[in-house]
Amino acid sequence: xxxxxxxxxxxxxxxxxxxxxxxxxxxxxxxxxxxxxxxxxxxxxxxxxxxxxxxxxxxxxxxxxxxxxxxxxxxxxxxxxxxxxxxxxxxxxxxxxxxxxxxxxxxxxxxxxxxxxxxxxxxxxxxxxxxxxxxxxxxxxxxxxxxxxxxxxxxxxxxxxxxxxxxxxxxxxxxxxxxxxxxxxxxxxxxxxxxxxxxxxxxxxxxxxxxxxxxxxxxxxxxxxxxxxxxxxxxx
Ligand code: NDP
Numbered sequence: 513x514x515x516x517x518x519x520x521x522x523x524x525x526x527x528x529x530x531x532x533x534x535x536x537x538x539x540x541x542x543x544x545x546x547x548x549x550x551x552x553x554x555x556x557x558x559x560x561x562x563x564x565x566x567x568x569x570x571x572x573x574x575x576x577x578x579x580x581x582x583x584x585x586x587x588x589x590x591x592x593x594x595x596x597x598x599x600x601x602x603x604x605x606x607x608x609x610x611x612x613x614x615x616x617x618x619x620x621x622x623x624x625x626x627x628x629x630x631x632x633x634x635x636x637x638x639x640x641x642x643x644x645x646x647x648x649x650x651x652x653x654x655x656x657x658x659x660x661x662x663x664x665x666x667x668x669x670x671x672x673x674x675x676x677x678x679x680x681x682x683x684x685x686x687x688x689x690x691x692x693x694x695x696x697x698x699x700x701x702x703x704x705x706x707x708x709x710x711x712x713x714x715x716x717x718x719x720x721x722x723x724x725x726x727x728x729x730x731x732x733x734x735x736x737x738x739x740x741x742x743x744x745x746x747x748x
Contacts, residue, residue, distance in 0.1 A: 517541045518583045519726070520576060522563050522620055523590030525551040527689035528639060531715035532587050532722050539723065542580040546572055546590070546620075563590045563616030564608075573623050582627045585726050588617035588661070589639040593691065595650045606653045613657035618664065625672070634677035635726040638665055639718070642685045642741045645748035658683075662737055669735030678734040680725050685741025687713040709742030 519536045523529040525547030537543045537555045544559055545551035551558035557580055561572035576583055591613045594605035617638050628634030643651055644658035662681050669679040686692055686703055692712065695703070704710060721740050724730055739745050 517585050517726075518576065518581045519543045519585035519587065520546060520573070520583045520620065520624065521587040521589055522546045522561075522616065524556070524587075525549050525558075527691065528684070528687060528715050528718050529587070529589040531719045532589060535719040535723055536585065536587075536726065541585065544572070544576040544580060544583070563620055564611040566619050569616075569619045569623055577627075582631065583624055584628050584631055584633055585635045586621055586624045587637050587639070587722060587726075588620055590616050591639065591641075591657075591691075593651065593654050595654065597650050598652055601653065609653040610657050610660075613654070614660040614664070617661055621664075621668070625668075625677070628672075628677050629675055632676040634672070634675075635730075636665070636668065636672075636677065636679040637722055637725050638679075638681050640681045640683045640737070642683050642739065642745040642748075644683060645737075646745055665737075666735045673734050676731075678725070678730065680730075680734060681737045682718060682721050682725070683737055683739050683741065683745060684718050685713055685739070685744040687715060687718060687740075689715065707742040707744045708746070711742065713740060713742060 519541045521529050521533040524533040524545035533543050533545045533556050544557040546561035548562045550560050559572045561568045594609050638661040640658040640661045643655045665679045665681045718740050721738050
């Protein structure tokens with residue numbers, strides 16, 4: 513049990529983030545859920561917080577600090593896609609994805625890190641994607657944002673490893689959530705053939721990796737990129 517820890521999970525109103533928040537809460541942590549819409553899990557402190565807005569991030573952390581205590585576990589999970597081939601991509605598609613997936617993670621981690629340094633303990637996990645390393649046609653913005661999380665994480669791992677704070681990245685493959693529900697049957701069949709495990713992942717597959725990374729057992733594991741992709745990204 514990790515019942516003395518406070519965790520913040522961004523993008524926890526649904527999908528992978530909601531499952532991570534629920535699981536961390538089940539380990540005994542006090543967990544805050546951030547999303548542009550309000551989360552519905554009554555076990556969590558649900559806060560409306562758009563991670564692209566630094567003022568909202570600051571206010572949400574202040575609320576967490578006063579209602580739950582100081583967060584020392586951060587799961588930067590909020591993410592969106594705006595897929596288009598480059599000739600059709602506009603500046604808004606580019607900026608919205610980078611602002612949410614990369615700058616949003618930076619905002620949240622920066623707001624949290626000072627307190628972690630004071631406590632000389634922390635766990636930072638960013639949810640990237642298999643496409644950060646493999647690339648993906650139509651996802652230049654998304655893949656750039658997700659690759660950015662890896663560079664940021666490895667830099668922070670070097671800054672923070674000596675202070676008891678670990679920083680890691682999880683790179684899921686195709687996971688059954690609203691984000692992949694938009695795929696039609698032909699696409700699903702095509703993608704399934706690219707996955708050695710022969711199936712899409714579940715949110716439970718991702719939460720299991722995150723639960724380990726935030727545990728005491730993972731204190732010597734930092735700067736790692738952990739694939740949860742059924743073998744899809746091997747070789748990258
Ligand atoms: P969903 O679309 O189901 O959920 C995304 C979550 O992010 C929602 O809770 C959404 O909540 C939140 N969110 C979006 N924008 C913001 C914002 N500006 N501020 C705060 N919260 C925000 O996606 P998944 O659960 O599938 O994805 C979760 C993460 O996993 C993402 O980073 C995604 O890129 C990554 N991932 C997913 C894969 C998959 O196959 N599903 C594969 C690889 C990576 P709200 O709408 O309330 O803001």
